[in-house]
Amino acid sequence: MTAITPRDLPAPIGLLAELTHRCPLGCPYCSNPIELDARAGELDTATWQRVFGEAAALGILHVHLSGGEPLTRRDLADLVAHCAHVGLYTNLITSGVGLTRPVMTRLAEAGLDHVQLSIQDSEATSADHIAGYQGAFARKREAAALVQEAGLPLTVNAVIHRANVARAGAMVALAITLGARRVEIAHTQYYGWGLRNRSALMPSRDEAKRAIAEIERLKVLHAGTIVIDHVAPDYHARYPKACMGGWARRSLNVTPSGRVLPCHAAETIPGLEFWSVATHALSTIWADSPAFQAYRGTDWMQEPCRSCARKEIDWGGCRCQALALAGDAAATDPVCMLSPNHAVVAAIAEAEGVQPVAEGPIDYVYRRMPARSGASSASD
Amino acid sequence: MISLALDSKPRLPRGVRLKHDAVRNEWTLLAPERVLKADLVAVEILKRCTGDATITAIVDDLASAFKADRTRIESDVQTFLADLAAKRMIDL
Ligand SMILES: C[S@@+](CC[C@H](N)C(=O)[O-])C[C@H]1O[C@@H](n2cnc3c(N)ncnc32)[C@H](O)[C@@H]1O
Numbered sequence: 001m002t003a004i005t006p007r008d009l010p011a012p013i014g015l016l017a018e019l020t021h022r023c024p025l026g027c028p029y030c031s032n033p034i035e036l037d038a039r040a041g042e043l044d045t046a047t048w049q050r051v052f053g054e055a056a057a058l059g060i061l062h063v064h065l066s067g068g069e070p071l072t073r074r075d076l077a078d079l080v081a082h083c084a085h086v087g088l089y090t091n092l093i094t095s096g097v098g099l100t101r102p103v104m105t106r107l108a109e110a111g112l113d114h115v116q117l118s119i120q121d122s123e124a125t126s127a128d129h130i131a132g133y134q135g136a137f138a139r140k141r142e143a144a145a146l147v148q149e150a151g152l153p154l155t156v157n158a159v160i161h162r163a164n165v166a167r168a169g170a171m172v173a174l175a176i177t178l179g180a181r182r183v184e185i186a187h188t189q190y191y192g193w194g195l196r197n198r199s200a201l202m203p204s205r206d207e208a209k210r211a212i213a214e215i216e217r218l219k220v221l222h223a224g225t226i227v228i229d230h231v232a233p234d235y236h237a238r239y240p241k242a243c244m245g246g247w248a249r250r251s252l253n254v255t256p257s258g259r260v261l262p263c264h265a266a267e268t269i270p271g272l273e274f275w276s277v278a279t280h281a282l283s284t285i286w287a288d289s290p291a292f293q294a295y296r297g298t299d300w301m302q303e304p305c306r307s308c309a310r311k312e313i314d315w316g317g318c319r320c321q322a323l324a325l326a327g328d329a330a331a332t333d334p335v336c337m338l339s340p341n342h343a344v345v346a347a348i349a350e351a352e353g354v355q356p357v358a359e360g361p362i363d364y365v366y367r368r369m370p371a372r373s374g375a376s377s378a379s380d
Numbered sequence: 381m382i383s384l385a386l387d388s389k390p391r392l393p394r395g396v397r398l399k400h401d402a403v404r405n406e407w408t409l410l411a412p413e414r415v416l417k418a419d420l421v422a423v424e425i426l427k428r429c430t431g432d433a434t435i436t437a438i439v440d441d442l443a444s445a446f447k448a449d450r451t452r453i454e455s456d457v458q459t460f461l462a463d464l465a466a467k468r469m470i471d472l
């Protein structure tokens with residue numbers, strides 16, 4: 001494939017709008033960056049609405065309203081209404097904390113299409129310990145009931161790590177009880193706070209394997225009742241996954257302060273230049289932003305990807321993983337068995353095997369805003 | 381493949397909607413985390429999934445509208461809707 005000209009540039013499908021980094025919870029696995037954006041720097045209502053209009057014109061179909069906790073934005077219903085007005089499908093990705101009946105009613109009336117509710121565990125004590133928030137579990141049950149009452153479809157999302165890996169199946173059962181049509185079981189991706197807490201989060205290899213097998217079994221068992229989307233770690237695979245469906249091919253991510261990223265972890269790659277919605281139109285960013293152009297298509301590839309038949313199938317895997325494991329974001333993802341660095345992956349998979357089984361509460365570095373940033377306390 | 385009851389009345393649930401995508405000039409079925417391209421046959425079936433018409437009525441209607449073989453249409457509708465039901469994208 002030659003350099004991409006705007007003419008054959010595919011239009012993006014999804015926009016992840018990180019409306020804020022404020023959040024009452026403190027999940028140690030949180031993929032948000034350690035350097036959280038302060039409230040003072042957040043895009044205002046009018047700017048987000050302009051971005052959503054530009055997104056629809058660009059061909060975006062789905063908008064994922066996320067964060068941080070999107071419910072901390074008082075203008076959330078106005079943003080949803082604007083998305084509906086310009087024809088975008090809206091998905092609210094939430095911890096559920098802050099979802100009261102009046103808020104749910106306003107969001108439903110504004111035209112919200114779908115709610116994705118995250119849970120930390122199937123047991124209240126453990127769930128609240130992981131969230132770093134007393135009573136979070138009970139609030140999530142209430143939130144799920146409110147979503148049902150409003151007649152909106154519900155997806156439950158659970159992130160798997162050492163403290164809850166033994167209850168992966170129980171979390172699927174909880175999702176069914178909560179009335180979800182879909183459940184996402186995602187093994188922790190080690191970015192941001194998740195990377196900071198990696199040693200406390202990494203399950204033993206046996207536990208991870210058991211959980212993966214159980215989820216695969218439940219997928220078949222519950223077919224037609226609940227759809228299980230399983231994001232398993234790819235350390236044991238032969239080839240990598242097409243991360244993000246290929247860099248800068250399908251989606252964009254806008255941070256609370258307006259920087260536009262090809263994926264939520266792209267800022268971990270040093271030297272990339274990101275453009276902001278404050279200075280550029282979304283279509284210009286999609287076509288020309290240096291960060292998007294850096295690994296778009298196949299021209300940037302090294303061997304073995306460059307001459308590989310799979311290069312437009314998996315697009316060389318994950319750039320962030322290549323950086324983390326091979327020290328070079330333009331390298332073949334070391335998960336690939338053809339990568340000269342593949343041994344690193346095998347070594348990590350081995351190291352996972354020696355993690356102790358969790359006994360009692362684990363100590364975490366909870367995700368928190370810096371106290372004096374003016375970002376305000378987590379609860380406002 | 382499961383076979384759907386002919387007297388059930390399929391309906392798109394909230395959160396699943398048919399949209400004409402002006403940028404790509406095609407019909408799409410939007411659902412949570414899913415975008416399905418809808419071809420002309422799919423669009424005609426989906427437009428009739430209002431919750432008022434039974435599968436039998438939908439098949440009759442399509443067969444007369446398109447002057448097509450009823451048996452084939454019934455099997456197309458069955459296959460299409462059973463697949464959507466497995467994805468929880470249609471209520472029956
Ligand atoms: C960062 S959160 C923001 C929205 C909201 N606060 C919530 O937790 O649902 C977005 C989604 O990513 C998931 N998530 C967070 N950290 C993750 C990680 N390290 N690996 C995989 N998924 C993660 C959450 O469970 C949630 O579904």
Ligand code: SF4
Nearest residue numbers: 023025027030068095
């Ligand atoms: S700390 Fe938890 S609830 Fe808050 S943004 Fe991160 S994953 Fe979501």
Ligand code: SF4
Nearest residue numbers: 305308310311316336
């Ligand atoms: S060499 Fe590159 S393109 Fe080929 S399978 Fe491995 S990661 Fe994919």
